Amino acid sequence: MDKKMETIVSLCKRRGFLFQSSDIYGGLQGFWDYGPLGVELKRNVREAWWSDMITNHDELTVREGAPTTFQMTGIETSLIMHPQVWKCSGHYDLFHDMMVDCRESKKRYRFDHLRGRWGEHEGRRLFFTTIESDDAGFDQVNAKALKVFGMKKKYLDKISWETEDMLPITEIGSFDEVVAPDVDEPGTLTEPREFNLMFKTVIGALSTEEEGTAFLRPETAQGMFVNFKNVVDSSRVKIPFGIAQIGKSFRNEITPRNFTFRSREFEQMEMEFFCHPDASRDWYTYWRDRRYAWYVNLGIGSDNLILRDHTQEELAHYSVGTADVEYAFPFLAQGEYGELEGIAHRGDFDLRSHMEGKLVREDDCLVVQNDEDGKPKYKGSGKDLSYFNDQTRERFVPHVIEPAAGADRATLAFMCEAYFEDEQPDDKGKMQKRTVMRFHPKLAPVKAAVFPLIKKEGMPERAADIYRELKSAGIAAIYSQQGAIGKRYRQQDEIGTPFCITIDGDTAADDTVTLRDRDTLDQVRVKTSELVDEISRRLRV
Numbered sequence: 297m298d299k300k301m302e303t304i305v306s307l308c309k310r311r312g313f314l315f316q317s318s319d320i321y322g323g324l325q326g327f328w329d330y331g332p333l334g335v336e337l338k339r340n341v342r343e344a345w346w347s348d349m350i351t352n353h354d355e356l357t358v359r360e361g362a363p364t365t366f367q368m369t370g371i372e373t374s375l376i377m378h379p380q381v382w383k384c385s386g387h388y389d390l391f392h393d394m395m396v397d398c399r400e401s402k403k404r405y406r407f408d409h410l411r412g413r414w415g416e417h418e419g420r421r422l423f424f425t426t427i428e429s430d431d432a433g434f435d436q437v438n439a440k441a442l443k444v445f446g447m448k449k450k451y452l453d454k455i456s457w458e459t460e461d462m463l464p465i466t467e468i469g470s471f472d473e474v475v476a477p478d479v480d481e482p483g484t485l486t487e488p489r490e491f492n493l494m495f496k497t498v499i500g501a502l503s504t505e506e507e508g509t510a511f512l513r514p515e516t517a518q519g520m521f522v523n524f525k526n527v528v529d530s531s532r533v534k535i536p537f538g539i540a541q542i543g544k545s546f547r548n549e550i551t552p553r554n555f556t557f558r559s560r561e562f563e564q565m566e567m568e569f570f571c572h573p574d575a576s577r578d579w580y581t582y583w584r585d586r587r588y589a590w591y592v593n594l595g596i597g598s599d600n601l602i603l604r605d606h607t608q609e610e611l612a613h614y615s616v617g618t619a620d621v622e623y624a625f626p627f628l629a630q631g632e633y634g635e636l637e638g639i640a641h642r643g644d645f646d647l648r649s650h651m652e653g654k655l656v657r658e659d660d661c662l663v664v665q666n667d668e669d670g671k672p673k674y675k676g677s678g679k680d681l682s683y684f685n686d687q688t689r690e691r692f693v694p695h696v697i698e699p700a701a702g703a704d705r706a707t708l709a710f711m712c713e714a715y716f717e718d719e720q721p722d723d724k725g726k727m728q729k730r731t732v733m734r735f736h737p738k739l740a741p742v743k744a745a746v747f748p749l750i751k752k753e754g755m756p757e758r759a760a761d762i763y764r765e766l767k768s769a770g771i772a773a774i775y776s777q778q779g780a781i782g783k784r785y786r787q788q789d790e791i792g793t794p795f796c797i798t799i800d801g802d803t804a805a806d807d808t809v810t811l812r813d814r815d816t817l818d819q820v821r822v823k824t825s826e827l828v829d830e831i832s833r834r835l836r837v
């Protein structure tokens with residue numbers, strides 16, 4: 297793993313952002329626990345998304361770039377849904393990755409994650425593979441080639457490499473010359489096979505596996521589609537409108553890795569936006585640009601963030617257009633980006649599938665997929681999920697724009713982006729290395745830390761009062777009186793607390809405190825009576 301990433305992972309554990317799940321039993325691959333600071337950070341990420349989507353949405357004003365005004369509403373649906381949902385959505389048949397097994401190491405890899413280089417020595421030509429995509433990947437491939445060719449490190453330049461870059465294994469014809477990542481001989485990989493990513497479970501104590509099989513949801517989106525009619529019938533929403541949900545999803549990923557980036561249990565923040573088919577392209581562009589801007593406004597530098605339109609080949613079979621918001625995670629090779637969110641134009645695929653049965657594209661049209669007897673392969677609900685516009689008297693099946701984000705990937709990106717190292721003078725004026733998490737104030741797990749300069753002369757009592765005032769104003773504050781003041785500042789910088797407040801000898805005389813800014817390091821005197829307002833103002837940026 298990249299050096300910066302290693303440092304972030306160790307900071308996460310040391311300061312209580314993230315722990316491996318079931319740590320005391322050696323951990324469980326692909327599952328993570330958020331610690332005391334992590335839980336606050338992730339709550340703030342969710343809250344920033346929910347307030348942008350729902351709480352602060354103003355349905356009376358046309359937002360910049362939007363074709364018209366629109367309404368937004370929320371929902372929370374169950375993690376286990378009727379099995380027919382996944383048959384009609386396509387997940388039952390199509391939600392799989394290709395995997396390969398290594399007969400020797402007994403390890404399993406996602407086929408498209410394996411990459412490598414052809415290396416040749418004395419007429420022997422082999423394809424050496426890895427699953428790491430940064431410099432560590434090249435180191436592994438080099439070391440493996442030396443071992444397999446039986447050479448010492450100093451002779452590395454005697455191996456001739458066919459390419460500078462790593463090639464995807466998907467471009468290799470035969471596996472006989474492939475050396476798998478965890479063995480020292482070629483030809484141990486099996487042919488690729490399909491592996492469905494949905495976690496199975498059984499409902500009810502007496503169910504047989506056959507009749508009781510259900511799935512943990514692999515995405516939250518289907519909850520919105522199957523409730524489309526309930527929401528229209530029970531609330532005053534009119535098209536165009538969106539239904540948003542935040543919740544857990546589960547995917548039995550073959551190779552969970554890169555910290556929380558690819559986990560087996562993770563949280564999604566998804567929204568289905570229902571609109572008239574004629575307006576759907578404009579809405580797609582609107583949501584695509586707005587979702588990119590959300591990350592930038594919360595502090596992700598545009599150098600590290602891209603909005604990438606999918607090519608025609610990449611588009612899902614139902615999609616007219618899809619774009620990904622991608623971030624340059626430190627565990628990726630230079631110039632590579634990892635997906636934070638996908639914004640897809642899904643047409644009427646989902647609502648029609650749940651009405652009519654699973655759809656497939658034929659000659660550029662979506663038609664119900666039939667079995668050999670000409671009957672629908674998977675029957676839909678048969679419910680009418682069309683929408684009637686009572687002003688234009690028009691009935692139509694709405695088109696859908698879906699911004700689908702991952703709360704854990706967003707949290708990880710905000711952590712990677714926030715991480716900085718610099719040098720600052722300590723209490724004696726000596727330069728010391730400082731680690732600082734420059735979280736956007738809205739995301740910072742702790743907003744303000746309150747310190748009495750010393751543990752006497754009434755300072756702790758005054759500091760405790762201020763701490764309580766901040767808390768009762770809803771500002772996440774902590775109180776600390778241990779250690780030298782410089783050390784206390786550095787401890788807060790490391791967890792990204794934007795403001796530190798110090799109560800000192802002058803406080804009793806003029807009722808002011810020192811307010812220190814984490815990023816500028818500016819220290820200003822603020823009247824205690826104005827402190828809550830001042831911090832609230834700074835948090836609203």
Ligand code: ATP
Pocket residue numbers: 515547549556557558559560561562563564635636637638700701702703704705706
């Ligand atoms: P990938 O190609 O990386 O597997 P995806 O395109 O399958 O992702 P979507 O189905 O579009 O992902 O899911 C929407 C979002 O959910 C993703 O952009 C990502 O932020 C999040 N997500 C998906 N799979 C995982 C996972 N295994 N771990 C963490 N977050 C995930």
